Structure formats: C-alpha cells, structure tokens
Amino acid sequence: MPSLRSTMRYLFCLAPALTVAAPAGIDARQEPAPPAPPAGGLTDVDIQSTSALTAEHLEAAFYKNGFAKFPASDFLALGLTEADVQSLVKVGETEATHVTTLLSAIAGAGAVPVEPCQYNFDAAFASAQTMVATARILEAVGVSAYLGAAPLIQSGDVLSAAASIVTVEARHQALIRLLSGAEAVPSAFDTALGPRAVFTLAAQFIRSCPEGSNLNIQAFPSISLQNPELAQVGQNLQLADAGQPSGGQFCAFVVSGATQFSPLTNGNCLIPQNLSGETYMMITKSQSTADAEVLAGPSVIQPS
Secondary structure: OOOOOOOOOEOOOOOOOOOOOOOOOOEEEOOOOOOOOOOOOOOHHHHHHHHHHHHHHHHHHHHHHHHHHOOHHHHHOOOOOHHHHHHHHHHHHHHHHHHHHHHHHHHHOOOOOOOOOEEOOOOOOOOHHHHHHHHHHHHHHHHHHHOEEHHHOOOHHHHHHHHHHHHHHHHHHHHHHHHOOOOOOOOOOOOOOOHHHHHHHHHOOEEEOOOOOOOOOOOOOOOOEOOHHHOOOOOEEEEOOOOOOOOOOEEEEEEOOEEEEEEOEOOEEEOOOOOOOOEEEEEEOOOOOOHHHEEEEEEEEOOO
C-alpha cells in the first residue's frame, strides 16, 4: 500500500527552526528537522517512480473524480466565484500534467513506472465542501512530503524537477487556503515530514495497489479524537479512547520546523500557542518525534 508521497523523505532543508514560546504546562522544545533516513538503495529513478509518481497519481485521481462527481454549481453554492472554480479545476489539470511528465521521465530512464492504485475518497466526497477541505490537507501534506526528499536525491536534474513541482504544489495549497477562508501564507516556513508519517496520512485514501506499486513502509496507528472541531490554540484535545495508544506520554505538535510537546493526561492534551497553518499532531512516548518514539499519528489539525 503506497502513500501520498510516502517515500519522498526529505526535500529542501528547512531554514533554521523557529524558537517557540509556550504557555505554562507546555514543554516548548525546539526540535530540529529529523536527519534524513538512509537511502536504502533507492536510486533517483526509484524515488521518482515509487514516490513522486505515486503521489501524483493519487492527487490527479482525487481531482478528476471530485470534479466528475460535483458540478460547478455545488462549488458556487459554497460562495466561490466562477473564477475560483476554474482555478480549482486548473489545480487538477496540473496534477494530471505532473503524472504525464513523470511517466515520460521514468520511461525515458529505462524504468517501469508504478501504476495508479484504487482509491477511497468516500469521506472526502461527502460534499463539495468536504472535497475542498480535503484538498487543503492533501496539498499541505504533499508539500511536507516533497520537503522530505532532498537527501535521497543525488541527481541535480532530478532535484530540479522535484523542486519545480513542489513550488506548484505550494501554490495549490495557498490558493485552496484562500478559497477556504484561511490566510494564504500562515507561516514563514513549511514543514517536512518523514516517510512513515506521510504514509500514515495517505493510507486512508488507498484501497489497494497493483503488484509492484506497493511500498514497504508501515503506517503508524491513526489518532481518533472526540473533538477534532475544537482543534484551536488553547483548547483541550481529547482522545476517543483515553487508553489508546498505550504508553502515550505527550502530544507532539509539529509545524514550521519546530515541535511543541504537551503532556498527555487521561487522554487529554492542550493545544499550545504559536501554531499556524496545517499542524501535524502525534502521540509520542517521549519528547521526540523520531519514528521509534511515535505511537500514533500524525493527524492534521488546523488551528489557523
């Protein structure tokens, strides 16, 4: 089962991490972006094929199926203009172009591209509104995953191609944030995510994949919240099951290259200050987001 951009581990090194102040009861710890995992024998073509192309297949299918399901009038009913709807359609078109470009590049290198998977967008397509809300998260996670690929890429040409895509993905996210009523640029920095974290976020959209298109990555358990709608700064988040995951000591809030940790007590943790944009929440055993310390997540919350 592949991920949204699961193996795209680390793309551009983030600018120096921000120093984050925290309220009483919150351990605000500036944690540098995790080091790049070993390449594991992956070539640049492997990264293009099993990572970038897997991601673009998913996003292209998301927009294609969504716009086939919902007429323009459904988006207009949300308060969007005709120009807004056209811009959303353009996002889907560029994702499809990313697919064809990667297919050509991979085939030109003498490799066999991965095939698209069977996807599950049922929850995302409950309405046009949920489609837009899901697109906002998909684009944010996509940027974070591309930001996680750089140390694996050896070729300057491949890195340049990936960079030319991630800048467009960032434009997609800014557009969709605006259409959602949020600030286009909530922070000076974007957040990189490692492969297991990205895989965890992507797995919910994937039913099955063809032989040869599966990635050997295990997702973390998901986080179930009782009150995700209250995911605002200063509010308490409550786990649906206070005892799960077992051994959880902290809620980690990862954003803009910095991580804040809030103690997890009786299934509750406080959302700290100074969070903006899409924020990745994890349950950890310690004040670390290294894979060995993560018990569940990430889950995406949107404090702003």
